[in-house]
Amino acid sequence: MLPRRDFVSTLGTGLGAAWLAAIWPDALADAAEADRAATTGAAAQFRTITAQQAADFAAVADRIIPADETPGARDAGVAFFADRFLGGMGSGQKAEFDKAIAAVNAAAKKRVPTAASFAALTVKQQDETLTSIQSGNEFSVLRAITVAGYFSHPSHGGNRNDAGWRTIGIQDRMQWSPPFGYYDQPEVMTKLLPRKS
């Protein structure tokens, strides 16, 4: 388990908080609340999903995108994202989410009859449970929300501290200039594409 980072100045993109507040005032409050919850350990206020659903979803998500050199999905705030997303832009998917969490818990109880829920399983049991349902539609729904929560703009409540973007090695900037990568560096281009004589 990685130590929690201090939430420093901005909300992850290098853009000032003032810029975000100007265009996403609600999102700024949401993201700040999410981070407060993360740093103080207090339960985040969930509005759309239940605390139990949040715990089970966070556990599923943390197996889909586990922690390694960068945070896993739980620490990136995907449960908070899911709560906001399913109450807003993604409200059409709330029913599917409920069904999917129920299905995951049913599969968990099938595997470990005494388990209270998916979140209570060991990591090994969780992976076995997910493997048993990985081809199904319910798993796809949870995977999609996990991915959206891990990689979407932090203003939506997930991708905390740009964990998702750092994982894949990118930054969100307004400007880049060439060379953009390795192959368009002039010395490399000269070697790869020698002047035809």
Place this chain on the structure above:
Amino acid sequence: MSRGVRQQPSVRYAPADEVDFAIVGAGAAGSVMARELSRAGYRVVVLEQGSYLTAKDFKHDELAVSAGHQLTNHPDRSPQTFRASAKEKAARRDFLIYGRVVGGGSVHFTANYWRFHEADFLEHSRYGNVAGANLADWPIRYADLEPYYTKVEWEVGVSGAAGSNPFDPPRSRPFPLPPMPIKPSGVLLEVAARKLGWHAAVAPVAVISQPYRGRQACQHCGFCENFGCEWGAKSSALATMIPDAEATGRCEIRPNSYVRRVQTDARGLATGVVYFDVSRREIMQRAKAVIVSANGAETPRLLFMSATNRFRDGLANSSGYLGKHLMFNGGAFAGGVFDHELNGHKGVQVSRYVQDHYRLDPKLGIVGGGGIDTRFDWYPISFAMDGIPPDAPHWGAGYKRMLREYYTRSMYALAHTTQLPQESANVTLDPELKDAWGLPAIRTTFTEHPNDIKMYQYFLDRCIELLDAAGAKSTWKYSIDIPSAVHLLGTARMGNDPKTSVVDKFHRTHDVPNLFIVDGSSFVTSGSGQPTMTIQALAFRAAEAIAGYAKRGEITRKV
């Protein structure tokens, strides 16, 4: 940045005020029509279903443009149905994607601006009748359109290098702007082309490489395809044609105005349009002439909804061709991963392409052909969903490692090809499903022609060949599954014969003299790349002709 801010509407017309032109749709075509006709001195209203967003509304927010449908048709408000053939009942499926903002699809497009070649106008002459398809020659040739292709390049701002592509048709002027910088994916395409004997060329893109006409140059932020450009550097109709139209003081852009019917009278002439305003009140805007530029799906839909006793099968549909011959362009898609960073997420998507397969060797027995570019057109969420090989782990530690390794080290070869016009491929009104306004939903009927399945396989093999020759460590293919239904073409075909076309070669409908259709629905055949540049060239040409009719008092009668 003056072009980032919406100007106060320079003019507002009352609905009862009979303007010269009511234009349905402020997309790539409608915006050109608006600019040219208002510049020619005419009073123009453009009714656009979507909102009027500007540069300050455009953010690097992938969720907003995907799940949020900020720039495109929203499936909740505009649901669709789909069926493979007329033998089936259509099921709920959001198959077509198109722009629904002022600027239309040109706000979010990838900005590849390839001209048609002469071959694209002459498919029937070249191939004759192909079973299961309805090939026809266009009533115009490349030479008719060349001056307008050039006009598009200079008026909207296209960056490129004349002479770079040996297969390009002749041009009367160079590009107005120098090429965009080469990306690593472009370097690797050049490496592959040298090995394979293909001809890598500078990709012409509707993005400005330098400041142009008051707009700021591209800053290579990478949030290009699928996003609006906060710099105004992508040469969308929103950044280019719309401000010019409004600056005349004669053109009103009226957003959140959903046209539900083109009105006609007992003489059989168009008298205006009926639309829902933002509060869903129905309003009739009077006009001396109507131009429909609503895209290849919404245009036939509107004309079906405008049926009268005289035109029971849809307004201006005496030919029966309305809605038929729906085409999307074909495409093949493959990925490859490399040793070092490409960082395809930086900069516009495409910097190089090849057209060595523009028309395939007849010995292959495949009608048509196309071009291939290299690109990285994922964003983090879409990449994590579908960007790594289909047989790779899709969750867990290995999956996460693969996302990390592949995101900055992969590129994709994408082919754009022709697609045959089939009478059985069409857009109609769904008999049951309604949209949020109570109007019939769009129903698409479509199955790939066997020729186009062969073409997909052929180009998939070429894409893999390209990636291998570029030095990919490994490659993977994407199955044909369903074509990308974003180029909407063919559904109000242009032609000289009113029995086999909906509009004439200047986009006047054969049946209603003061009703014009100018958008992708006018296409006779699909072309071998992307349609927007040709749509805009056709629009410049149509606008010139239509302004001429208006000037000579020939709008309400064909002379």
